[in-house]
Amino acid sequence: MPLKDLLVLALDEAADGALARFLQSMGARIQRIRLDELGERLAEADFLIDRLGLALLSDAGWPQETIEARNRRLIHVSVTAFGSYGPRARWRGSELVASAMGGTLRLTGEPDRPPVKEALDACWFHAEMAAAAGAMAALYERESTGLGQHVDVSVQEVAFSRNVNGVLVWQFDRRKLHRVGGALHYGKATVRCIWKLADGYCFHSLMTGRFGAPANQALSDWMDEVGIDNPMRGTDWTRYDRSALDPETRARWEAAMAAFFATRTREEIRTEGRRRGINATVIAEPADVLADPHLEARGFWKESEGRRVPGRFVHIRSADTAASAAKSSNDAGPRRGSRPGPLSGVRVLDFSWALVGSISTKILGDLGCEVVKVESRTRPCLSRIDVQVSVSSSWSLDDKPWFAHLNTSKRSLSLDMKRPESREVLAPLIEWADVVVENFSPGTMAKLGLDYDALAKINPRIVMVSGSVYGQTGPLAREWGVDGTGAALSGRTYLTGWPDRDPVIPGAVPYGDVIVPYVMAAAVCAALTHRRRTGRGCHIDASMYEICVQQMHAAIVAAATGERPRRMGNDDPAMFHQGVYPTRGEDRWIAISLHSESDWQRLCSLAKLDPAKSPRESEEALAAWTREQRDFDLMEQLQTQGIAAGVVQDIEDLVERDPQLRVRQALITLDHPVLGPFAHVRTPIDLSRATVAPFRAPLMGEHNREIASSLCGLPAERIEQLEAMGVFK
Numbered sequence: 001m002p003l004k005d006l007l008v009l010a011l012d013e014a015a016d017g018a019l020a021r022f023l024q025s026m027g028a029r030i031q032r033i034r035l036d037e038l039g040e041r042l043a044e045a046d047f048l049i050d051r052l053g054l055a056l057l058s059d060a061g062w063p064q065e066t067i068e069a070r071n072r073r074l075i076h077v078s079v080t081a082f083g084s085y086g087p088r089a090r091w092r093g094s095e096l097v098a099s100a101m102g103g104t105l106r107l108t109g110e111p112d113r114p115p116v117k118e119a120l121d122a123c124w125f126h127a128e129m130a131a132a133a134g135a136m137a138a139l140y141e142r143e144s145t146g147l148g149q150h151v152d153v154s155v156q157e158v159a160f161s162r163n164v165n166g167v168l169v170w171q172f173d174r175r176k177l178h179r180v181g182g183a184l185h186y187g188k189a190t191v192r193c194i195w196k197l198a199d200g201y202c203f204h205s206l207m208t209g210r211f212g213a214p215a216n217q218a219l220s221d222w223m224d225e226v227g228i229d230n231p232m233r234g235t236d237w238t239r240y241d242r243s244a245l246d247p248e249t250r251a252r253w254e255a256a257m258a259a260f261f262a263t264r265t266r267e268e269i270r271t272e273g274r275r276r277g278i279n280a281t282v283i284a285e286p287a288d289v290l291a292d293p294h295l296e297a298r299g300f301w302k303e304s305e306g307r308r309v310p311g312r313f314v315h316i317r318s319a320d321t322a323a324s325a326a327k328s329s330n331d332a333g334p335r336r337g338s339r340p341g342p343l344s345g346v347r348v349l350d351f352s353w354a355l356v357g358s359i360s361t362k363i364l365g366d367l368g369c370e371v372v373k374v375e376s377r378t379r380p381c382l383s384r385i386d387v388q389v390s391v392s393s394s395w396s397l398d399d400k401p402w403f404a405h406l407n408t409s410k411r412s413l414s415l416d417m418k419r420p421e422s423r424e425v426l427a428p429l430i431e432w433a434d435v436v437v438e439n440f441s442p443g444t445m446a447k448l449g450l451d452y453d454a455l456a457k458i459n460p461r462i463v464m465v466s467g468s469v470y471g472q473t474g475p476l477a478r479e480w481g482v483d484g485t486g487a488a489l490s491g492r493t494y495l496t497g498w499p500d501r502d503p504v505i506p507g508a509v510p511y512g513d514v515i516v517p518y519v520m521a522a523a524v525c526a527a528l529t530h531r532r533r534t535g536r537g538c539h540i541d542a543s544m545y546e547i548c549v550q551q552m553h554a555a556i557v558a559a560a561t562g563e564r565p566r567r568m569g570n571d572d573p574a575m576f577h578q579g580v581y582p583t584r585g586e587d588r589w590i591a592i593s594l595h596s597e598s599d600w601q602r603l604c605s606l607a608k609l610d611p612a613k614s615p616r617e618s619e620e621a622l623a624a625w626t627r628e629q630r631d632f633d634l635m636e637q638l639q640t641q642g643i644a645a646g647v648v649q650d651i652e653d654l655v656e657r658d659p660q661l662r663v664r665q666a667l668i669t670l671d672h673p674v675l676g677p678f679a680h681v682r683t684p685i686d687l688s689r690a691t692v693a694p695f696r697a698p699l700m701g702e703h704n705r706e707i708a709s710s711l712c713g714l715p716a717e718r719i720e721q722l723e724a725m726g727v728f729k
Contacts, residue, residue: 001027002526019128054084083154092644094593102159119495136525141342149689195261213237286559341368357439359517365409414701471543486512490548577615589648
């Protein structure tokens with residue numbers, strides 16, 4: 001276990017959070033303490049985790065300097081609604097308020113009702129996984145410096161970091177995305193993804209180009225076989241572009257698809273649909289998750305107090321001890337690279353594509369790793385070809401701001417790996433690398449001769465991480481899946497929405513695609529620290545499905561006790577009351593969370609409501625009052641009274657006006673050679689000692705010669721020969 005024998009002090013409710021569970025799954029000992037116990041325990045700890053932040057800790061008599069003086073090796077991690085510094089550091093928050101202020105709430109739900117929160121603690125869970133990555137990076141640096149540091153994560157900023165598409169369409173086209181219920185926005189297109197079945201629901205979307213062509217054709221064929229009127233018949237799916245399809249055509253297609261899915265059952269989608277290879281997944285309830293044979297086969301569960309609960313966050317397979325030890329005897333020890341950051345000197349070979357892998361290596365690169373991204377013009381990343389904004393074209397691989405956002409702090413090596421000569425470049429890079437990252441379908445790397453066992457023969461100390469929807473093993477390992485699949489299977493989709501309506505997409509911005517990278521990055525850092533102590537590399541298997549189930553922890557535990565969790569709209573049993581209320585202006589809203597009855601009494605005084613009535617009885621009167629208020633003025637007024645409240649911000653609010661995000665530098669401007677200077681979403685982790693300096697994403701193959709010469713040791717003549725052969729393609 002990478003964190004065996006390390007002690008984590010968890011202040012109060014931090015002990016119940018996902019960060020504590022992650023650290024425990026890695027072998028750390030978690031001890032819950034009260035604030036008044038901190039002084040007697042601080043000196044012995046490796047980690048301190050809290051949900052107060054430095055500002056409130058200082059108010060309570062524990063300024064940062066005092067904490068650091070008590071234990072110079074301490075890694076102190078704060079996860080708070082707005083972060084430890086900035087004008088709103090002392091504001092009261094909640095999951096709902098942070099989601100509102102971060103922009104994710106605005107995009108979730110149906111347009112004829114208030115925005116609705118994602119199931120359970122989605123934004124807070126995401127932030128705690130970002131904190132896990134920061135904590136593990138700080139641990140890795142401590143092995144060199146002997147010093148700990150403070151890791152600060154804002155839930156609002158992490159929620160905002162999911163809004164890459166929204167940031168892009170606002171910056172380049174001045175467009176705003178809107179909530180669309182059971183659909184997703186893809187730049188210029190809105191694509192329906194939730195379909196009602198005869199006995200439940202499924203998630204399905206038509207995928208662009210040759211990546212989705214076989215599955216799209218399989219659906220069309222099935223519709224023909226059952227006699228559904230099929231306007232999609234005869235479509236050349238290899239040329240299908242979801243962003244370019246005429247909206248009227250899409251409406252006809254989706255009407256026909258709705259008629260088809262309404263005749264199918266959950267069992268038919270699970271069996272016949274899977275056999276045919278259509279991109280559809282049954283939307284599961286928490287009880288379905290508990291009974292899933294795939295999770296059972298992967299040994300995912302653990303027993304706690306006589307019931308089944310989610311177990312590990314990732315599966316780690318260690319390298320052969322003897323081989324690792326033999327290699328480690330010749331190791332020169334930790335390197336310090338030329339780039340700043342806690343991971344300076346770590347070398348990463350990146351075979352990733354799309355979101356999961358690209359964000360994983362972006363995090364590692366932004367934190368100081370030297371990253372070589374291996375890609376190919378013959379199979380470019382989806383983010384290099386998907387035209388989402390007007391500045392991008394269908395013919396260039398270098399004019400996509402989506403790719404630029406996802407691939408900061410990397411160098412690009414374009415390589416045709418099907419050519420045997422490519423091994424002259426790859427072999428030295430495998431020896432050079434500390435880490436290999438990939439997120440292809442399980443089995444793909446083995447076909448290329450680049451699976452973990454093959455790499456470990458060349459470099460036994462290598463740490464390899466594989467990200468996929470289902471994991472590398474189990475009966476579903478090689479099945480189709482995307483971001484929405486993890487949400488559907490884990491219960492996230494089923495529990496997002498209103499009790500009296502169908503479920504909605506849990507966040508019209510990616511979720512599994514953006515939390516898995518932080519878990520992967522955290523696990524890599526923990527494995528690198530463990531390798532320093534033992535000399536052993538490992539293979540990390542990260543499953544989006546399993547990590548989404550971790551986010552659903554509370555609902556899974558409830559189902560294990562016989563409950564049947566249902567959609568709750570914006571309610572939260574941990575709150576006295578909360579909701580989203582209209583304010584003055586079109587589609588303007590404010591989120592209000594009342595932690596206690598005293599919060600309700602103060603709100604009644606402000607709004608001139610009857611304090612003898614319950615919040616539920618006063619909903620209409622409260623909404624009538626908020627409807628007459630300006631959202632930002634009302635938020636300030638409520639926060640001044642100690643009531644957790646936040647405007648349901650749109651992308652213009654976030655990018656142009658939010659003072660907290662501005663102080664935290666949530667957007668950084670980088671100058672791109674094709675797109676020019678524009679704001680990029682940064683990796684939302686603050687470190688008190690380490691400096692980070694992200695740089696802009698590469699053009700396709702921009703660093704071919706540099707990498708082949710300086711890292712692979714190839715002479716100029718051989719590089720020219722390989723170029724002429726088309727190896728650098």
